[in-house]
Amino acid sequence: MSNAIEFKNVKKCYNDKVVIDNLNLAVDKGEFVTIVGSSGCGKTTALKMINGLIDVTSGDIFVNGENIKNKDLIQLRRNIGYSIQGSVLFPHLTVEKNISYVPNLLNKKDKAKTKSAVSKWMMIVGLNEDIKNRYPNELSGGQQQRVGIARALAASPAILLMDEPFGAVDEITRSQLQEEIKRIHKETNITIMFVTHDISEALKLGTKVLVMNNGNIEQYDKPSEILQNPSTDFVKQLVYRQRHICNLPDDKLNGCEFSNVAQIK
Numbered sequence: 001m002s003n004a005i006e007f008k009n010v011k012k013c014y015n016d017k018v019v020i021d022n023l024n025l026a027v028d029k030g031e032f033v034t035i036v037g038s039s040g041c042g043k044t045t046a047l048k049m050i051n052g053l054i055d056v057t058s059g060d061i062f063v064n065g066e067n068i069k070n071k072d073l074i075q076l077r078r079n080i081g082y083s084i085q086g087s088v089l090f091p092h093l094t095v096e097k098n099i100s101y102v103p104n105l106l107n108k109k110d111k112a113k114t115k116s117a118v119s120k121w122m123m124i125v126g127l128n129e130d131i132k133n134r135y136p137n138e139l140s141g142g143q144q145q146r147v148g149i150a151r152a153l154a155a156s157p158a159i160l161l162m163d164e165p166f167g168a169v170d171e172i173t174r175s176q177l178q179e180e181i182k183r184i185h186k187e188t189n190i191t192i193m194f195v196t197h198d199i200s201e202a203l204k205l206g207t208k209v210l211v212m213n214n215g216n217i218e219q220y221d222k223p224s225e226i227l228q229n230p231s232t233d234f235v236k237q238l239v240y241r242q243r244h245i246c247n248l249p250d251d252k253l254n255g256c257e258f259s260n261v262a263q264i265k
């Protein structure tokens, strides 16, 4: 299987502060990677370096085998969906215009194709078509989030980056959106990188979970492996917390220090 995304010896500093020291990671096409870790460990930075919103200090990032240094960034971003927490919709555009914004840029002449893409993605993310002429301020928070996801997916990108996309919605909407994104992933086989603070969300959604701490990878593995064979004390602490919440046996966790659990929200 070929890589959708690859980090090679990536270092990121803000001024003199090293946030990511030497990140090496290969993500297979079609993987749903959830990224979890302590606050400020570099999750958002890693994500935004993939679509060039943040520059690397040194090292290389490859998207579909191509070094992004050699790519036109606007073109790159049009082919990578990006969805973040809260509403990032254009306030002066209707739902339909928001969702069709990038597809219109990509296939300006084929208006019918864009119209049917809007209908398709509204249905997929669970939005009723009768809201397509509304403006963002006429929608609930959950609807705005769904429109944001439809907009990120409407250009049929091969990669979707999501930064705490469900952080600002209520529990019921959150769990509906989780089911929807899982289904969308299964149906489209898109590669997803999904940052979350919530280890249970990471374990529920990811086909692979990337656990980060201080800009380093603690473990990159299937959820079952993270739960059954946590490879470092840091991962054990996360798993312990999850097992504690779910009342699971903690026989694998003997001898682990739990003092840093509070660092992870």
Ligand SMILES: Nc1ncnc2c1ncn2[C@@H]1O[C@H](COP(=O)(O)OP(=O)(O)OP(=O)(O)O)[C@@H](O)[C@H]1O
Binding pocket: 014, 015, 019, 038, 039, 040, 041, 042, 043, 044, 045, 046, 197
């Ligand atoms: N533009 C910037 N200038 C200086 N420092 C920054 C900048 N952006 C982020 N940082 C710092 O870099 C570190 C990593 O930030 P980043 O947002 O990637 O972490 P994160 O893991 O996504 O955090 P959180 O879980 O709290 O959202 C933090 O210490 C943050 O304060």
